[in-house]
Amino acid sequence: MLLYQRRLAFILFLTVCLLLIGMMSAAAQNTVTLTGYIAALNGDPPRDSNLPPQQIFLLQDRNGQVIARLEGLDSYTAFSLRDQEVRVTGRSGGTQGQTGAFPTTPLPFLEVTDIQKSGGQPSAQGAPYGAPAVSGSQPWINILCQFQGDPDIPHAPGEYNALFGNTYPGIDHYWRQISYDTVNIAGTATHLVWLPLPRPRSYYAGSTSTANANLDALFADCVNAANPYVNFTLYDGINMMFSDVLDCCAWGGWYYTSLDGQYRSWSVTWLPPWAQEYDYITHEMGHGFGLSHSSGPQVNPPSGLDIYISQWDVMSRSGGTCLVWDAGFGCIPPGTISYSLYVSGWIPSSRIATISPGTGTTITLERLRQPLSGANYLMAKIPINGSSSRYYTVEARFKAPAGQQNYDQNIPDSAIIIHDVQVGRGGWPGTNTGPALVVVDNPAAGSASYVVNGENGRWKPGETFYDAANDIQISVLSQGESSFMIFISNQLPGAPTLTAPVGGSAITSPAPVFTWGAVKYAAGYEIQVDTTNDFTSGAVIAAQTNSTRYTAPVLAAGRPYYWRVRTLSSGGTFSDWSATASFQLDSAANAAPLPRQFATTTPTLSWNRIPWASGYKIEVSRTTSFGAISSAKIVTGVSTLASQTDPLANGLYYWRVCPRRNDGAFGACSKPDSFVVNVP
Numbered sequence: 001m002l003l004y005q006r007r008l009a010f011i012l013f014l015t016v017c018l019l020l021i022g023m024m025s026a027a028a029q030n031t032v033t034l035t036g037y038i039a040a041l042n043g044d045p046p047r048d049s050n051l052p053p054q055q056i057f058l059l060q061d062r063n064g065q066v067i068a069r070l071e072g073l074d075s076y077t078a079f080s081l082r083d084q085e086v087r088v089t090g091r092s093g094g095t096q097g098q099t100g101a102f103p104t105t106p107l108p109f110l111e112v113t114d115i116q117k118s119g120g121q122p123s124a125q126g127a128p129y130g131a132p133a134v135s136g137s138q139p140w141i142n143i144l145c146q147f148q149g150d151p152d153i154p155h156a157p158g159e160y161n162a163l164f165g166n167t168y169p170g171i172d173h174y175w176r177q178i179s180y181d182t183v184n185i186a187g188t189a190t191h192l193v194w195l196p197l198p199r200p201r202s203y204y205a206g207s208t209s210t211a212n213a214n215l216d217a218l219f220a221d222c223v224n225a226a227n228p229y230v231n232f233t234l235y236d237g238i239n240m241m242f243s244d245v246l247d248c249c250a251w252g253g254w255y256y257t258s259l260d261g262q263y264r265s266w267s268v269t270w271l272p273p274w275a276q277e278y279d280y281i282t283h284e285m286g287h288g289f290g291l292s293h294s295s296g297p298q299v300n301p302p303s304g305l306d307i308y309i310s311q312w313d314v315m316s317r318s319g320g321t322c323l324v325w326d327a328g329f330g331c332i333p334p335g336t337i338s339y340s341l342y343v344s345g346w347i348p349s350s351r352i353a354t355i356s357p358g359t360g361t362t363i364t365l366e367r368l369r370q371p372l373s374g375a376n377y378l379m380a381k382i383p384i385n386g387s388s389s390r391y392y393t394v395e396a397r398f399k400a401p402a403g404q405q406n407y408d409q410n411i412p413d414s415a416i417i418i419h420d421v422q423v424g425r426g427g428w429p430g431t432n433t434g435p436a437l438v439v440v441d442n443p444a445a446g447s448a449s450y451v452v453n454g455e456n457g458r459w460k461p462g463e464t465f466y467d468a469a470n471d472i473q474i475s476v477l478s479q480g481e482s483s484f485m486i487f488i489s490n491q492l493p494g495a496p497t498l499t500a501p502v503g504g505s506a507i508t509s510p511a512p513v514f515t516w517g518a519v520k521y522a523a524g525y526e527i528q529v530d531t532t533n534d535f536t537s538g539a540v541i542a543a544q545t546n547s548t549r550y551t552a553p554v555l556a557a558g559r560p561y562y563w564r565v566r567t568l569s570s571g572g573t574f575s576d577w578s579a580t581a582s583f584q585l586d587s588a589a590n591a592a593p594l595p596r597q598f599a600t601t602t603p604t605l606s607w608n609r610i611p612w613a614s615g616y617k618i619e620v621s622r623t624t625s626f627g628a629i630s631s632a633k634i635v636t637g638v639s640t641l642a643s644q645t646d647p648l649a650n651g652l653y654y655w656r657v658c659p660r661r662n663d664g665a666f667g668a669c670s671k672p673d674s675f676v677v678n679v680p
């Protein structure tokens, strides 16, 4: 062995050893399977605080005890498993210490590798897997908890009670209108007393720049304070209003516990005074309803604070320009985006236009908020390459004038808004973005906020979004009083490429075979063959076929021909014509004469005798459907078995003969036969 080969062998040996050691240590890492329910909590810092968002996924056992913190999950997956008992398998990443959100016991961190429904009984809420629809009455109880020794309260209890009313702009009215009356919070109540917590704020939380509040203890003590007065089984959600700041954040999501003898998940919010505003309250309640953050732009998936920039969604940055506000509780937020409405099951399926691959269509999109038309589509969904987890949503947003009882007054403008959806995007830890990101036409034009909320994210009449890689086009055609007309195509089949005969090639077959390349999603093709390159000879051969191959009828030799093909879509529309190709049709050397070729404009056609016929009708047409007749003759007498046509131009014709009965009616006609008039 040469020296360098020995060295190489030694290096290889070392590499293998290192790999083996690596594999052994990976195997030594604990793989754990735990059974329980998944709770999800989102921590949202104050706007403009420059603090990062937080997301916590917990596994709770049947007693409500938190048994692990989960990593590698996203909001959508977690919500689709709400109230399902699951077996979670993951790699144990050590334990959490005594600080943080749920410090009752040191918690194992589990990096999730697999989740299976355990088949255990669902709890009371019982939403089926994959159908995270929230519907019907979802009453919340507002409880107001004052830290020991805290002299201040943010609002009098009656003010909260008034905020949740079912007339505009009450929060019950808000959810009814946002969800097209699928969800309401009728039955929501406020416990009309500030309840004392047993300990001062300092017991529950420290610095306001990190996530450190003991949410578990805050929940337990606030709910315990209210428990003598509140029957929690009457409610699906619990808003906890606190008299002082917590940690970095306001929190919202769902959490399992046993209250008043019932074990289940409750939607829960932890709201410090700065979050006791209309838009923060609805945002945190939205997390309770399973709504994800949304953001944009669609490229360079946003992270950190960039999830709070989209002014088109209460689940991103509410409150762009604040034209409409509540006197006590601040800016009234916009509603949520069509993606959230769609996954929540809040848009009737009849109001969703799905533009499948291979189709293109023009539709009217009614505005998403309190539409005027009860019939138009409210969103379009464009599956990318037919995927169920990658798609675009298209929605019409109208900035409602003040005075209209509608929740889109504070959006930036009236425009078509497009979102790029990737189900499962935005897991934690990681980007903490959402599945739906605003599509902008020039992400480099400025800051994320500038492009998402500005003209780059607003699609207006005359503008078209092209996704060239996926062959998707969205064109805004016009804007009406409460709707936009748009054209959407999704891999709409284009013109085919002609294969043969092309380039003026010489052909000697009297019935040439035409071939072209298959077009994806084509429902069929139409071919034209003519003696002029603008297809105006008046004798065009036209045919439709499902195949990429067409055999022409017998053609007259000794001249050039031109042909082209266009593609039929499943929606019945045609593509543009292909490029025109040409060929020269010659007689083969020593070719036999061709039958049914007439060097006269008035060929004589003949047929066999039908004994019972008293005469015959002879029809000649350019097409086999005999829609337009080029020559029609009627002959009488049992022995007249031939007829000359009217004068015909050069070209291909079809003819048929129909026998006449004694009563004057015609019997069944012959099958069409073709012939060619080719007068030199």
Ligand SMILES: [Zn+2]
Binding pocket: 042, 043, 044, 283, 287, 293, 315
């Ligand atoms: Zn949030």
